[in-house]
Amino acid sequence: MYQRSNEVETLSLYIDGEWRPASGGAYFDSVDPFTSEVWSRVPAASAEDVDSAVRAAHRAFTSGPWAEMSPTQRGRLLHRLGDLVAAHAEKLGELEVRDNGKLLAEMLGQMRYLPEWFYYYGGLADKIEGAVTPAERPGVMHYIRYEPVGVVAAISPWNSPLVLTVWKLAPALAAGNTVVVKPSEYSSASMLYLAKLFDEAGFPPGVLNVITGVGKETGEALINHPLVERIAFTGGEAGGRAVYQAAAKSFKRVSLELGGKSPNIVFEDADLDDAVKGAVAGVFAAAGQTCMAGSRLLVHESIHDVFVEKLIAFVGSARLGDPMDSATDIGPIATPPQFQKILDYIAIAKEEGARCVLGGERATGADLGGGLFVKPTIFTGVNNRMRIAQEEVFGPVLSIIPFKTDDEAVEIANDTLYGLAAAVWTQNLDRAINLPARLRAGTVWVNAYRVVSYLAPFGGFKNSGIGRENGKEAIREYLEAKSVFLNTKRGVPSPFVMRLPSVN
Numbered sequence: 093m094y095q096r097s098n099e100v101e102t103l104s105l106y107i108d109g110e111w112r113p114a115s116g117g118a119y120f121d122s123v124d125p126f127t128s129e130v131w132s133r134v135p136a137a138s139a140e141d142v143d144s145a146v147r148a149a150h151r152a153f154t155s156g157p158w159a160e161m162s163p164t165q166r167g168r169l170l171h172r173l174g175d176l177v178a179a180h181a182e183k184l185g186e187l188e189v190r191d192n193g194k195l196l197a198e199m200l201g202q203m204r205y206l207p208e209w210f211y212y213y214g215g216l217a218d219k220i221e222g223a224v225t226p227a228e229r230p231g232v233m234h235y236i237r238y239e240p241v242g243v244v245a246a247i248s249p250w251n252s253p254l255v256l257t258v259w260k261l262a263p264a265l266a267a268g269n270t271v272v273v274k275p276s277e278y279s280s281a282s283m284l285y286l287a288k289l290f291d292e293a294g295f296p297p298g299v300l301n302v303i304t305g306v307g308k309e310t311g312e313a314l315i316n317h318p319l320v321e322r323i324a325f326t327g328g329e330a331g332g333r334a335v336y337q338a339a340a341k342s343f344k345r346v347s348l349e350l351g352g353k354s355p356n357i358v359f360e361d362a363d364l365d366d367a368v369k370g371a372v373a374g375v376f377a378a379a380g381q382t383c384m385a386g387s388r389l390l391v392h393e394s395i396h397d398v399f400v401e402k403l404i405a406f407v408g409s410a411r412l413g414d415p416m417d418s419a420t421d422i423g424p425i426a427t428p429p430q431f432q433k434i435l436d437y438i439a440i441a442k443e444e445g446a447r448c449v450l451g452g453e454r455a456t457g458a459d460l461g462g463g464l465f466v467k468p469t470i471f472t473g474v475n476n477r478m479r480i481a482q483e484e485v486f487g488p489v490l491s492i493i494p495f496k497t498d499d500e501a502v503e504i505a506n507d508t509l510y511g512l513a514a515a516v517w518t519q520n521l522d523r524a525i526n527l528p529a530r531l532r533a534g535t536v537w538v539n540a541y542r543v544v545s546y547l548a549p550f551g552g553f554k555n556s557g558i559g560r561e562n563g564k565e566a567i568r569e570y571l572e573a574k575s576v577f578l579n580t581k582r583g584v585p586s587p588f589v590m591r592l593p594s595v596n
Contacts, residue, residue: 096124096190096416101132103280105141105304106287108148109297115140120306122281125193125424126414128462132190134280137305142272142313145301149243149270150319152298158270163218170214170266173293174207180289181206184254184282186416191279192250193424193464194378195415202255209258209562212546213266216567220267231581238571240268241345242321245314247307247335249327250276250426251381251486253283256349259550259561260324265299267570269322272301274314278427280304307331312338320344322570326383329484329555336558347559347569349383349551351484352512354533355505356386356541359498360394362517366539368402370517371490374541376407376468379422380488381430383556384513386541388481390501393494400472400492404450407468412455422488424464431464434487438469441480446471446491476504484510498523506532511553515541534560 102119104111114135121130137145152158158166177184181203188199222237246260253275264271275283283302290300303310315323315338322345325335332348339346356374358367374386391399415423425431431454438452451467466488474481474491481491495501505514514533518524528536534552537543544550549565551557559569 096127096131100130101281103132103134103284103304105135105137105145106284106300106302107141107145108151108301109291114138114305115144120277122191122278124190124462125426125464126416126461128464132281134277134304137303137310139309139313141305142303142310142317145272145303146243146245146314146317146319148298149272149301152296153240153242153270156298157296158268158299163220163266163268166266166268167214167217169293169295170210170217170262173289173295174210174214176289176293177210177286178204178207180285184285187282187285188254188279189415189423191253191281192381192426193415194251194381194426195420195423197418198378202252206254206258209262209546213262213567216263216564217266220567220571231579233578233580235576235578237574237576238267239574241570241572242269243319244269244271244570245317245320245323246271246273247311247314247323247325247327248273248275248283250278251378251383253279254286256326257283257286259566260326261300262546263561263566264324264570267567269570270299270301272303272314272320274303274305274307274311277304277306315339315344316341318342322346324559324561324569325349332557345569347551347561348557349559349561350512350555350557351486351510352383352385352552352556353388353482353484353508353510354384354386354513354515355388355390355508355531356515357390357495357501357505357517358392358395358399359501359516359518359520359523360392361519362395363519363539364395364399364402367517368399368406370515370539370541371403372407374515375490376410376422376488377542379425379466380434381426381486382542384535384542385486386513386515387485387490388476388505388508389490389492390495390504391492392501393496396492396494400449400470404470407450407470410468412457412465412467413459414461422465422468424461425466425487426464428464430486431466434466434485434489437480437483437485437487438466438489441471441474441478441489441491444478444480445473446478446480447473451488476507482508498527502527502530506530509555512551512556513537
C-alpha cells in the first residue's frame with residue numbers, strides 16, 4: 093500500500109514558464125481528507141499574480157512561438173504531453189488522493205485514461221476546417237474561417253481536479269488559445285504537477301499558467317480580468333451563477349458544467365443484479381462526490397421491495413477506509429464543509445419523513461483516519477417534492493422513489509431544476525431506444541452508469557449548465573467563426589445612389 097510522507101511540501105505558482113511564490117508571500121494549507129493532516133502549503137495568489145498570469149497568456153497568444161505554430165505543431169505538443177501524462181499517471185493519481193480523498197484505484201484509472209484527451213485533441217488540432225459558401229453575388233467570394241478566442245480562464249472543482257481541467261485544457265489548446273488555470277483551493281497539487289509536464293513537453297512560456305488561491309479573491313480577479321476572453325467553469329450551481337453574472341458585465345464567453353440530481357431508472361424487466369451495481373456505481377462510488385451522481389433511484393413498484401433488499405445487502409458490505417488501500421470501497425468526504433453539508437441533508441430527509449433504511453450518520457472507527465466519513469445512506473419513502481429529492485447533496489446519499497408507469501417515470505425524472513445525466517435499466521428494446529429522447533438530460537446511459545469518453549459531448553440541460561465538453565462539440569466552444577467577403581471584380585460602384593441636380 094502507498095506510504096504517505098510526513099513532509100509538508102511547499103508549492104509554487106506557475107506563471108510565464110516560471111515557478112514563483114505568491115507576490116504577497118501568503119500560503120494556505122492543503123489537508124489530506126483521510127488523515128485530516130496538512131500535507132502541502134499552497135501559494136495564495138493575489139490580484140497582482142492573476143494579472144501577471146493573464147498578461148503572460150495574452151503575450152503568448154498574440155506573439156511568440158505559440159502564436160506562430162501551425163495547428164499540426166500544436167497537435168504534436170499535445171501528443172507529447174499525453175505520453176508524459178501516461179508515464180506519470182501513478183504520481184498524478186497519488187496526488188489526487190492526497191487532495192480529495194477518492195480511491196487510489198479510481199484515480200489511477202482516471203489518470204491512465206487521461207492521455208486520450210491529449211491524443212484526441214492533438215489529432216483534431218489540424219482538422220479545424222473553414223468553408224467556402226456558394227456564390228451569392230457575382231464577383232464576390234465568401235468564406236468562413238475559425239480562429240481561437242484568446243485567453244481562456246479554466247476554473248476547476250475539488251472533486252475530480254485533473255480530469256475536469258483537462259476537459260477544458262485539451263480542446264482550448266488544440267484550438268490555439270492560451271490558458272490560465274485556477275484549481276480549487278482544496279485540490280491544487282495535481283494541477284501544479286501537470287504544469288511540470290507541460291514544461292517538459294516543450295510548451296512555450298505563457299501558454300499554460302496555474303494560479304492557486306481562494307475562489308472569492310483569486311477567482312474573482314481572474315474572471316473580471318479584461319484580457320480574459322472566455323471562462324470555462326465546473327462547480328456548483330451558486331458558483332456558476334456568480335461566474336455567469338460577472339462574465340456578463342464584459343460579455344465574456346462562458347461554459348458552465350454545474351450540478352445534477354440525476355435519475356437512475358430501474359424498470360421491472362431490468363437485470364436486477366446489474367441494476368444494483370449500476371445504482372451503487374451511480375451514487376456511492378467516489379462517496380457520491382460527483383456531479384453526475386445518480387442520487388435519485390426510480391424503481392418500478394412491482395420490484396421495489398426486492399430491489400431495495402438486494403441493494404441494502406450489497407451496499408452494506410462496502411468497506412470504508414484509507415483511499416490508498418486497494419481493499420477500500422468508499423473513502424472519506426473531501427472537505428469538512430462538505431462533510432457537514434451531507435449530515436445536514438440527512439437530518440433534513442429524516443425531518444421530511446423519508447425512511448432511512450441504511451446508514452444515516454457519520455462513520456467512526458480507529459481505521460477511519462481523521463473521521464470525515466459518512467456511512468452510505470439509503471432513504472425509501474421519498475417523494476419527488478422532498479428537498480432530498482430536489483437538491484444536490486454531493487455525498488453517499490440515495491433517495492429511492494417508486495413509480496408505476498413509463499410516463500410517470502419520465503415525469504418524475506424530468507421534474508427537477510437539473511438535467512445533467514440519467515440512466516435507464518431495461519431489457520426492452522423499445523424502451524432502450526425511445527426513452528432517452530424523453531429524458532431532459534445531457535447524457536443518458538442505458539444499462540450503464542458513469543461512463544464518459546473523450547469522444548462524447550458532456551454537459552447539461554437547465555440549471556446543469558451551458559455548453560459542452562469533450563468530443564468535437566468542445567473544440568467549437570473555443571473558436572470564433574469569422575466571415576470574409578472577397579470582391580474579385582474591379583471597378584467598385586459608387587456608394588452614392590442620389591444624383592446631383594442638374595445646373596442650367
